[in-house]
Amino acid sequence: MASGAAGSRDPLRAFGLDGEVAIVTGGGAGIGLAIAEAMAAVGARVAIVDRKADTAVQAAEAIGRRGGVAAAYALDITDAAATARTFATIAERQKRLDILVNSAGLAIRKPAVDLTPADWQPVVDVNLTGLFFASREAAKHMIAGGRGGRIVNIASMMGLSGGGLYPNASYQATKGAVVNLTRALAIEWAKEKVRVNAIAPTYVRTGFIGPLLKDPALVAKIEAMTPLGRLADPADIVGAALYLASAASAMVTGHTLAVDGGFLAQ
Numbered sequence: 001m002a003s004g005a006a007g008s009r010d011p012l013r014a015f016g017l018d019g020e021v022a023i024v025t026g027g028g029a030g031i032g033l034a035i036a037e038a039m040a041a042v043g044a045r046v047a048i049v050d051r052k053a054d055t056a057v058q059a060a061e062a063i064g065r066r067g068g069v070a071a072a073y074a075l076d077i078t079d080a081a082a083t084a085r086t087f088a089t090i091a092e093r094q095k096r097l098d099i100l101v102n103s104a105g106l107a108i109r110k111p112a113v114d115l116t117p118a119d120w121q122p123v124v125d126v127n128l129t130g131l132f133f134a135s136r137e138a139a140k141h142m143i144a145g146g147r148g149g150r151i152v153n154i155a156s157m158m159g160l161s162g163g164g165l166y167p168n169a170s171y172q173a174t175k176g177a178v179v180n181l182t183r184a185l186a187i188e189w190a191k192e193k194v195r196v197n198a199i200a201p202t203y204v205r206t207g208f209i210g211p212l213l214k215d216p217a218l219v220a221k222i223e224a225m226t227p228l229g230r231l232a233d234p235a236d237i238v239g240a241a242l243y244l245a246s247a248a249s250a251m252v253t254g255h256t257l258a259v260d261g262g263f264l265a266q
């Protein structure tokens, strides 16, 4: 049902994920964790994939304590072979794979003239190459299952803008690439009913921007630059993720949904 038409007497049912299996990369913390918790709360069985094994285990246990179903998998998504093995294990254990949320991400913030190959490459490896190979592996299982699937990429509003409060060129380049990779994969996999969409969040209060959050002047500046007047919390991203991962968005693919408090509308 979830990948088909959204029609239902109760429109909210279209947002449900009962009986579905979701993988969330970077699911141990921040935005990925909030999305994993929400997906489990609406019925999905969730595989928390994270480079940090302990974080993944804690996240899965916390979801389990709240009555959800989640399992932890330690995986660095920059290892394409390990990603293929882990996703195959998940699909085999769960007998299906319906949803992939690509939330694992990395930023190395420096002025462009100071960026070395050692700074540049890991950002590309995680944000673009890792995301692609995770998507490729997930799509293989979704296509083989014959029910299609949904991929939700966590891009960034910095993938739709060259601006920002500090230099972050490698991050912006990779997130911009994710926006267009989302379109390309959406077109390529549409006939197999694998929908691919992205979310472009504003600044979100997670460890990812920890140093920024410790600078009250910078936070105040972001608030002043944001029409809705605040930074986002991980919970602010959940609605968009559930929409794009469920039948509620059955006719939406190749789209990037800004969750930015109006930032990009200016």
Ligand SMILES: NC(=O)c1ccc[n+]([C@@H]2O[C@H](COP(=O)([O-])OP(=O)(O)OC[C@H]3O[C@@H](n4cnc5c(N)ncnc54)[C@H](O)[C@@H]3O)[C@@H](O)[C@H]2O)c1
Residues within 6 Å of the ligand: 025, 026, 027, 028, 029, 030, 031, 032, 049, 050, 051, 052, 055, 075, 076, 077, 078, 102, 103, 104, 105, 106, 126, 130, 154, 155, 156, 157, 200, 201, 202, 203, 204, 205, 206, 207, 208, 209
């Ligand atoms: N926080 C923000 O302001 C913000 C804004 C826009 C977009 N984003 C994007 O949202 C996504 C999630 O960010 P967050 O704020 O939740 O960060 P976070 O640091 O809170 O969580 C990211 C998680 O990803 C995991 N991870 C990192 N590299 C990995 C890898 N190679 N393999 C597997 N797991 C890996 C980390 O261990 C961590 O648990 C990222 O793609 C980020 O670029 C964040």
